[in-house]
Amino acid sequence: MLPIKLTETFRQFVDSEKSSALLLLGCTLFSLIVANSAFGPGYNHFWHLPVGGMGLQHWINDGLMAVFFLLVGLEIKRELLDGELSTPARRRLPVVAALAGMAVPALIFIAVNRGDAAALRGWAIPAATDIAFALGILALL
Structure with a gap:
């Protein structure tokens, strides 16, 4: 059985939004480093391990x-x-920001990959993946 102080410290860490955000950013950085190192093939293999019939x-x-x-x-x-x-006036700025937050990453992706037809099929990926990081950054503020 874990000592009570250690258990309480772990609970406080898990309950903190800042801890979750730091964990997200730390794991992202770690993953980028490992995926682009000599361990990249093993890292890629890990994510494709079969679990219940699917990777x-x-x-x-x-x-x-x-x-x-x-x-x-x-x-x-x-x-x-x-x-x-709850009012239209208060929705205006967040709606514009959300639309721009999807359109701008997609447009940047298209500009960077405009010569690669196969890569252009992935234009929607950067438009949809920023919300987790946005929430993580907001939790740090």
Whole structure:
């Protein structure tokens, strides 16, 4: 059995939004370093290990990310119905920011990859992946 002080410290870490944000940013940095090092092939192999008939990456992309976006959608719905975004005037700036937050990364991706037809099929990826990082950065503020 773990000492009570250690258990309480762990609970405080898990309950802190800043801890979650730091963990997200730290894991991202670690993953980028490992994926672009000599360990890259092993790292790639790890994410494709079969778990229950599908690769681990597939479970995360199609399972956990679906749950994440469901929770984000429910939070947005709550704010639109009863929260800070319940009037049209208060929605205007966040809607414009959200649209720009999707369009600008997609346009940058298209500009960088304009000569590669195969890569251009992935234009939507940068448009959809920034929300987790945006929430992480906001938690640090």
